[in-house]
Amino acid sequence: MxxxxxxxxxxxxxxxxxxxxxxxxxxxxxxxxxxxxxxxxxxxxxxxxxxxxxxxxxxxxxxxxxxxxxxxxxxxxxxxxxxxxxxxxxxxxxxxxxxxxxxxxxxxxxxxxxxxxxxxxxxxxxxxxxxxxxxxxxxxxxxxxxxxxxxxxxxxxxxxxxxxxxxxxxxxxxxxxxxxxxxxxxxxxxxxxxxxxxxxxxxxxxxxxxxxxxxxxxxxxxxxxxxxxxxxxxxxPAALKQGLGADAVVTVATSGSQDGLAARLNSDIEGVVRTRLVDGAVEIQVKGAERLLPRVVTSAEAGGFELVDLSIAESTLETVFISLTGQELRD
The missing domain is CATH 3.40.50.300 (P-loop containing nucleotide triphosphate hydrolases)
Structure with missing residues (x-):
């Protein structure tokens, strides 16, 4: 099927x-x-x-x-x-x-x-x-x-x-x-x-x-x-996601300062389109996903941040909704 x-x-x-x-x-x-x-x-x-x-x-x-x-x-x-x-x-x-x-x-x-x-x-x-x-x-x-x-x-x-x-x-x-x-x-x-x-x-x-x-x-x-x-x-759906200008969404949780980590990643990672703080973590939307996780880990560790969790996903329609409204797609 x-x-x-x-x-x-x-x-x-x-x-x-x-x-x-x-x-x-x-x-x-x-x-x-x-x-x-x-x-x-x-x-x-x-x-x-x-x-x-x-x-x-x-x-x-x-x-x-x-x-x-x-x-x-x-x-x-x-x-x-x-x-x-x-x-x-x-x-x-x-x-x-x-x-x-x-x-x-x-x-x-x-x-x-x-x-x-x-x-x-x-x-x-x-x-x-x-x-x-x-x-x-x-x-x-x-x-x-x-x-x-x-x-x-x-x-x-x-x-x-x-x-x-x-x-x-x-x-x-x-x-x-x-x-x-x-x-x-x-x-x-x-x-x-x-x-x-x-x-x-x-x-x-x-x-x-x-x-x-x-x-x-x-x-x-x-x-x-x-x-x-x-x-x-x-x-x-494809055009809406493409309109974001981002190929991947990376979520990084740290035991340190979220604001500090966000600033560090935004400075170090090439192709960052948007950065926001969400649920105790930093979320970055990035254009170009090649070797993205190693780049994120290297940047965070170089800044002295201890990573608690790290995930990567493709852009979704919810990502589009968040970019348009600044909030989660609530129930």
Whole structure:
């Protein structure tokens, strides 16, 4: 099995591909708050791409999705799915989309198979076609053996896969996923990623929200980093990381002065882009990783610093977020 993070981004839309989600100046201010939950967001999602809204809880991701799916009325701005004005024609817009929320919305009185079958009937799909589609989706999402079981028999990851299967039953133009792997164990998360990878290969347009930078990096063709209701950056994961100008992040802990160590490393190590103090350690972002650890050790020891811990990692989307906001990607 190919890990989702290893897939070639062949599903990335070519230039000129139709834009299926458009938002301009999208704003939401709740009555009892002076600060907008979403503050003038502009974005476009192209057909066949998986687009991620990456940010901490409370950043405005879920409210943005709420406005794009006609569940939240904007205070200002516009939102379109295809040519449908989501605010003016919410009923038409809902026929084009499907939403999988963070909550388990499966019908507990129905079996796993019936949750799919009756969903098809609700959308006017004939009984025979609904039966066939329910069988096919259970097979595709590796749930066939639980078809006759109660949904109470499903693990969290299996229930999430069933909700995604139900959401695509009527072949929506856009699938919205709100924190799809929140609360899942690693096995459940990887199984869902595999299922989403298959949808991406089929050309399904997906917009997902997440605060999991690894998820955004592995799955998304493009990512908008959002915080305090505003988009801080928008590009492919690779371009966002490349924009940092740093190839590696080195974290060094010392029993001595952190400020002194930071100054020493910043002076001695060629290619330091940024330096900051974090959790009792010094973090440096460096351009050029060749023989980086020996250089760090030599510099610290020459300055008389005793090293307690030392680690090196590639730049990540969280590194991008920190560089934009000066803070960790909080939960």
């Amino acid at each position: 190919t890990h989702p993070g290893d897939r070639e981004r062949q599903s990335s839309p070519a230039p000129g591909t139709a834009t299926v989600i458009r938002a301009a100046g999208l704003t939401k201010t709740y009555a009892k708050s002076a600060t907008p939950a979403v503050d003038g967001i502009d974005l476009g999602v192209r057909q066949g791409e998986i687009f991620g809204l990456l940010g901490p809880n409370g950043a405005g991701k879920t409210t943005t999705v709420g406005m794009l799916t006609a569940r939240v009325v904007p205070t200002a701005g516009s939102a379109y799915v295809g040519d449908i004005d989501v605010v003016a024609e919410p009923t038409l817009a809902k026929q084009l989309i499907a939403v999988v929320s963070q909550q388990n919305t499966l019908d507990r009185s129905l079996t796993v198979w019936e949750n799919l079958y009756f969903h098809g009937l609700l959308f006017g799909i004939p009984r025979r076609e609904s039966r066939r589609t329910a069988d096919e989706l259970l097979e595709r999402f590796h749930l066939s053996r639980w078809g006759k079981s109660s949904v109470f028999a499903l693990s969290g990851g299996m229930a999430q896969r069933l909700m995604v299967a139900r959401a695509i039953f009527h072949r929506p133009a856009v699938l919205f996923l709100d924190e799809p792997t929140a609360g899942l164990d690693p096995q459940g998360r990887l199984a869902l990623w595999e299922a989403l990878d298959g949808l991406i290969a089929d050309g399904q347009t997906i917009l997902l929200t997440t605060h999991n930078m690894e998820e955004a990096d592995h799955l998304c063709d493009r990512v908008a980093i959002i915080d305090h209701g505003r988009i801080l950056a928008l590009d492919t």
